[in-house]
Amino acid sequence: MPSPRRNLEGRPLCASAGGGGSSPGSPAHGGGGGRFEFQALLGSRAPGVDGPSARLRASDSPVPRRGSFPLAGAGPCSQAPPAPPPEEARLDLNPSFAAIALRSLLAIDLWLSKKLGVCAGEGSPWGSARPLMKLLEVSGHGIPWLLGALYGLARSDSWAGREVLMNLLFALLLDLLLVALIKGLVRRRRPAHNQMDMFFAVSVDRYSFPSGHATRAALASRFILKHLVLAIPLRVLVVLWALVLGLSRVMLGRHNVTDVAFGFLLGYMQYSIVDYCWLTPHNAPILFVLWNQQ
Numbered sequence: 001m002p003s004p005r006r007n008l009e010g011r012p013l014c015a016s017a018g019g020g021g022s023s024p025g026s027p028a029h030g031g032g033g034g035r036f037e038f039q040a041l042l043g044s045r046a047p048g049v050d051g052p053s054a055r056l057r058a059s060d061s062p063v064p065r066r067g068s069f070p071l072a073g074a075g076p077c078s079q080a081p082p083a084p085p086p087e088e089a090r091l092d093l094n095p096s097f098a099a100i101a102l103r104s105l106l107a108i109d110l111w112l113s114k115k116l117g118v119c120a121g122e123g124s125p126w127g128s129a130r131p132l133m134k135l136l137e138v139s140g141h142g143i144p145w146l147l148g149a150l151y152g153l154a155r156s157d158s159w160a161g162r163e164v165l166m167n168l169l170f171a172l173l174l175d176l177l178l179v180a181l182i183k184g185l186v187r188r189r190r191p192a193h194n195q196m197d198m199f200f201a202v203s204v205d206r207y208s209f210p211s212g213h214a215t216r217a218a219l220a221s222r223f224i225l226k227h228l229v230l231a232i233p234l235r236v237l238v239v240l241w242a243l244v245l246g247l248s249r250v251m252l253g254r255h256n257v258t259d260v261a262f263g264f265l266l267g268y269m270q271y272s273i274v275d276y277c278w279l280t281p282h283n284a285p286i287l288f289v290l291w292n293q294q
């Protein structure tokens with residue numbers, strides 16, 4: 001075993017001092033106790049020894065490069081560490097399990113959404129069904145629902161009816177607000193195969209997460225099932241409408257599957273908020289009095 005070369009003071013020469021300090025077993029060989037590998041796996045961010053980059057450098061080249069492994073705390077051999085590479089240039093070789101699961105889910109989501117987007121354009125496999133999908137789109141659009149609730153309120157001649165419709169209006173407005181907020185925060189783009197030919201969309205609707213139609217479908221159907229006395233076949237029809245509307249969003253290419261799935265979940269939970277804050281002439285008299293004066 002050759003003894004390490006020393007300087008005039010008898011201190012070991014460091015690699016970058018031109019001493020060829022990459023002896024077998026030294027970190028430069030990747031053999032120094034596997035130190036670089038270990039740091040890479042731990043995601044170490046010690047100056048100059050950023051884990052993934054160090055791991056790449058250590059294993060990239062079969063020939064140890066001189067002075068390429070300045071070590072933090074290497075005593076007399078340490079030098080000012082080189083500037084770490086910019087964050088975006090680093091390869092993350094040790095993503096967490098959650099990150100891997102999320103990336104896999106997103107990959108499956110994109111793949112499935114593209115497969116299901118069979119009405120995304122006139123030339124798509126199911127392009128001829130596009131008008132029907134767009135009709136469904138209108139049935140879950142915010143404008144008809146808002147106008148319907150307002151019209152019902154204007155025509156209602158009972159307090160009970162007015163209370164239900166006032167709460168439907170509140171639910172629809174809450175939904176628009178929450179969806180716009182989340183879309184603005186998440187800013188997930190609509191699928192590339194989507195044609196942006198939606199009727200009356202506001203600026204935040206260029207984003208796709210979550211699907212506003214899916215939230216409205218879940219919210220409105222839960223609302224209807226709770227507050228309207230309907231025969232069983234009609235109740236089934238309401239649920240089917242919500243499900244088909246959600247599916248049509250993906251078939252039209254407007255959304256990925258996860259946008260719709262989260263939309264359903266959000267809409268379902270929004271109803272719970274509405275139910276919890278249920279407006280009555282007692283807890284919100286101003287709304288009912290103002291409406292009566294119209």
Ligand SMILES: CC(C)=CCC/C(C)=C/CC/C(C)=C/COP(=O)(O)O
Nearest residue numbers: 142143200201202205211212213214
């Ligand atoms: C009172 C007011 C601000 C009404 C806005 C109604 C409106 C423009 C709703 C947006 C409907 C729409 C195009 C939603 C997008 O649905 P996605 O399923 O594509 O997210």
